[in-house]
Amino acid sequence: MGARAVSAAAGAQGHGHGDATLHPPPIHYSSRIAPVIVGIFLFIGSEIMLFGSFFTVYFFDRVVNNVHPWPPIDPATGHPFERPWFVALVNTCILVTSSFTMHWATVSVKRNNRAGFQAGMVLTILLGLTFLLTQVIEYHRLGFNTSDTAFAATFFGLTGLHGCHVFIGLLILTVMAVRAFRGHFSPEHHHGIEVGGIYWHFVDVMWIVVYVTVYIL
């Protein structure tokens, strides 16, 4: 509730000085959104701008430079660049599944289902790790590198930027999982899971956009 009763006495006490029995006034924040969620929202806003700048470069190369055909010709082979769309599709399914398991973990902690929470976290980490390893293996099999053309540079830029986010997400998930096995979090206190889950879903959403843009269209 946004409106909280604040008596004159409490107000005076909260701002007093020099009395050892006094403590800081209670934190007030809008009833609409908690500061922790504001933090992750601002963070994701900055992330969208970061990804947006990479997409701008990609579309500049593709639309403004008016490159035909698309993908462009690989100078080394004389054929258009091969985009491993099928492997990336499998990877997309893996990442979407990890969103499922992340949501399962969050629902479990809310229902005080410790085993489900832990299993959800472990599965999410394993799926994220699988995605990242598949991405790395696919990089080695692509047959082109960042310096080959502007297309190659933007391809690696966008997918690599997303890969970095998956890696950071995995670190966050690992910390969450360790805390889950140490008995942290409860149905009442699980902000760490909410925020980590939001970040992981954001990474998933960005991958869908990257996949559709870079691999399909």
Added chain:
Amino acid sequence: MRNPFRSEEEAFRFVWLTILYSALIVAGSFINVWVGLAVFLVETAFIVWWIFRRGRREQPIPQVPPPHPEGERRILVVANETVGGEPLLQEIRRRSEGVDEHVFVVVPALNSPIRHWTSDEDGAREAAQKRLEDSLASLRASGVDARGEIGDSDPLQAIEDGIRTYAPDELIISTHPPERSHWLERGVVAGARERFALPVTHVVVDLGMPSVGSEPPGLQK
């Protein structure tokens, strides 16, 4: 507009909406590039329209009849800088005549958007607390049983919170005159009438002029 990443659950739902959004564009693009572009434009336009429509649409808050004795009347007063204005005090006294009135004053802690989003509300709350105390002192001096709270920085949210906690019979909103009122410009009074199923009275207080009347009470179910 609601933040789609407000909670993990909503973010999870957003993942599925993104998949659906992208799948339709891809399907259109397989038919023809221009069909794909058209699908993208239509989907995006629909989403923008839906967001703004949803943002404007306000569901009336269900009002449970307050369980209080006959002859007792609960009045919720929402005001900020005009909270100590004489027209408002007169209106409250007028409505208190002949009934066992209980007045509950909510003073929204108005804040700048940046301070609000960074949860820097201490200054705004201190100022609101001062106005609330002055207002309660004036009302009590007039023999009105009054108590109050500091409310959310969004006046409509503050009203909703006040209604949920106090279950009033009616609502009085006090604002500056139309040419100087941010609340009127933002449609707070109209929004309250649309959103809350209880009588709403709008009182205009011009702090620069000593004798000012109030707008005729507008009651709306």
